[in-house]
Amino acid sequence: MTELRALRDAFAMIGEDPAAVLAADTAHLIAHGHQVISSQSIPGIRLETHGEEDCIKVRLDIEPGANIEKPIHLCFGLFERFGTQNVDLVLTLGAGARATVWSHCLFTLPQAARHSMTARVELGPDAELRSNETHYHGLSGLIEVIPHAIVRVGPRARYIADFALVQGRVGTLDIDYAVAVEEGGVAELTSKVYGHLSDRIRIRETVSLDGAGARGLVKTRVAVEDDASAEIVGATHGNAPGARGHVDCMEIVRGRATARAVPEVSVSHPEAKVTHEAAIGSVDARQLETLMARGLAPDDAVDRIVLGMLR
């Protein structure tokens, strides 16, 4: 199939091993536009996919108690010059289930494209989900990425989510995640984005610590250069006794780029505590000196610091 070949080529381009994704003991979904190219379930996982004219519907259920050792691969992409991909994802983990989901979003080929994802994620009691979403874009700057998610983290469950878009042009990015954490649950959201030229970045991540002893971390690392802009809202609300949250936002601005960071913290219970830190500006002078004192030219030192922050 042409799309599958294109996908293999795209994986090779970004240094991933397509054989690992397509292995018989690994669950995967591969979608091109609104067409499902390949999907595979394994014991413990129920993966249902349905491609419609204007959307791909995906339902991924991890059975209670299942421990899925190998990452589940969700590969989305477009392999034409122009296109749209809308994804409607429902992901559930039953009580005590554990899984890692790697989402590969491959948009290296399109000149102009729109990728939108609406996700509803439910973690049952004591479940654990590690979600790594990595975007690979080309240099056109006309890619629009709109991931929105509503996540419920059940009692004592753990939700660890990483988002990265540091290769190629961002284009336009609009992340909106809302996570509610129940008693003893943990949510950690980390976003890393590097904007260039006229890229536009908007990230809004909200964690509501609704259960006693719930914990949350919203961590954002964004670098922008040239005429790119970023607006980051990291919000955490402590609504229950013993809830602990932290918002950590760091942005590096180069050239004429602009950035705005808005840490939003609130507590509605006297025994909750939420803290925040935000650093925004050019590269730290002392970090720069530390690397220049090892013989790195100023531009190389700046690159090393920025890429280190986004690693």
Next chain:
Amino acid sequence: MKPPLLELSDVTVETGSHRLLEGINLAIRPGEIHALVGANGSGKTTLARLLMGAEGYRGSAGTVRYEGADLLALPMHERARRGIAIAWQEPVALEGLSIADYLGCGPVKQPAAVCLEQVGLDPAEYLPRALDLSLSGGERRRIELAAVLSLGPRLAVLDEPTAGIDLSSLPLIEAAIPALRRAGAAVLLITHEETLARQADLASQICGGRIVCSGEPGRVVERYKHRVCSTCYGGRCHD
């Protein structure tokens, strides 16, 4: 006698209306360990930062010659490429860089693992670790010293390399300094450790931004111990 590797003549450093260093004269020859002692705020770190070319530490008068060249005209990275290395007094965290990355930066001459062993850190444990705030102050200083060793410098500026080091590791750190000399480096050793200062070839005492005494380390240390004052600018330390 070998000509000086580094020679400062009447060097003055000012920040705004504040004079940080005044009329500094100092020469360090190849392979020589020169200890610099002085009270807090006397100008030791200013001198170190001036030599490395840190932002805001420019000489307003005088000359600094390094291997015969005008050092103050060189940018920081060029000084490093010409063989000057510094172990910072207050090393920074570099999020996202591993210790292996850091020790691999620049014109390295020694493997990172060897340098970590020299300062008593297990390479298997430390090389993959991030150079972040999870490291203690003592660990971070040892990594700074390892970073200097990795560059195989001709001039090593060590700014209080033993501060915060635990007692059991101190002998290793002290041994790393003559190891630098054996590898051909001259060392400007800024220290508050009396025994370390006494092991140098020469020593100078700095007070109120001026070098008030230079010579045999034992004599300089004794003078410093008995005549030091923190606010003596123009006072008896300069007698």
